[in-house]
Amino acid sequence: MSGFAFDPCDKCEQMMQPYLDRVLTDAEVREAEVHLDGCEYCRKRYRFEVEFRTFVRQAVAEPMPPELKEKLRSLRTPL
Amino acid sequence: MSDASESSARQLATDARDRVRFEEEALDLSDQVYGVARRLVPSREEAEDLVQETYARAFRSWRSFQPGTNLRAWLFRILTNLNIDRGRKVQRTPDLQPLEESDYFLYNKLEESGADGTPDQRRVVERLSQNDAVTALADLPHDFRDVVLLVDLADFTYSDAAQILDIPIGTVMSRLHRGRRMLKGALATSAADES
Numbered sequence: 450m451s452g453f454a455f456d457p458c459d460k461c462e463q464m465m466q467p468y469l470d471r472v473l474t475d476a477e478v479r480e481a482e483v484h485l486d487g488c489e490y491c492r493k494r495y496r497f498e499v500e501f502r503t504f505v506r507q508a509v510a511e512p513m514p515p516e517l518k519e520k521l522r523s524l525r526t527p528l
Numbered sequence: 529m530s531d532a533s534e535s536s537a538r539q540l541a542t543d544a545r546d547r548v549r550f551e552e553e554a555l556d557l558s559d560q561v562y563g564v565a566r567r568l569v570p571s572r573e574e575a576e577d578l579v580q581e582t583y584a585r586a587f588r589s590w591r592s593f594q595p596g597t598n599l600r601a602w603l604f605r606i607l608t609n610l611n612i613d614r615g616r617k618v619q620r621t622p623d624l625q626p627l628e629e630s631d632y633f634l635y636n637k638l639e640e641s642g643a644d645g646t647p648d649q650r651r652v653v654e655r656l657s658q659n660d661a662v663t664a665l666a667d668l669p670h671d672f673r674d675v676v677l678l679v680d681l682a683d684f685t686y687s688d689a690a691q692i693l694d695i696p697i698g699t700v701m702s703r704l705h706r707g708r709r710m711l712k713g714a715l716a717t718s719a720a721d722e723s
Contacts, residue, residue: 462630500653501634502680504661507658508656508658511572514572517576521558521580524583524584524587525548525551526547
């Protein structure tokens with residue numbers, strides 16, 4: 450995009466994080482969705498972002514060691 | 529039994545019941561607390577210590593919890609405060625050079641790098657490695673990591689994260705934005721190195 454021309458994909462890109470965080474207004478959500486409906490370029494990138502968030506979450510997840518759970522139980526106030 | 533001692537006995541029983549309920553509810557959240565603690569500190573041992581300290585303090589100060597308010601946020605506030613108190617090293621403010629990468633850039637990079645030889649464009653995300661994600665998160669400056677962990681891992685709202693960390697909501701948003709971009713920047717670099 451050259452000059453100051455309005456690029457709807459730029460706008461859509463700026464809306465991606467707040468869109469996925471669900472902090473856009475209803476009007477903004479509609480604006481993003483109307484654009485996404487007609488734009489495969491942005492749609493692919495939004496889809497990737499959703500997968501990316503899931504990927505990070507799963508990649509860094511580590512289950513709590515069961516012994517720790519027991520230790521925490523033992524910290525409770527005795528009745 | 530006199531009326532006075534009967535009412536104080538009843539009070540004790542109510543207290544004990546509230547405390548047990550509080551402790552059980554707090555324990556139900558321990559997997560989530562551990563999940564975040566594990567990424568706040570470098571080792572599993574430190575994470576275990578931090579979680580134990582968190583629960584010891586929570587159980588000790590249960591009376592300061594207001595029933596009906598957000599117990600999860602209350603626990604995470606103890607966790608993050610303890611982590612700061614543990615004397616994590618004061619970091620230089622990370623150099624705030626502008627990140628020119630856009631929000632689409634990680635996808636664009638991965639798509640580019642996969643263009644030759646990999647006909648399968650279906651799941652671009654599969655080109656990322658789990659270890660790289662762990663390292664990239666650990667390498668984030670801690671102010672940014674705290675926010676990313678609370679919002680992206682523990683699913684807190686911006687406003688809960690602001691209360692937990694005792695910072696303005698605008699700061700949560702800017703750190704989240706920067707933190708996510710730094711994370712992607714690091715992953716884009718490691719993905720490029722590996723391809």
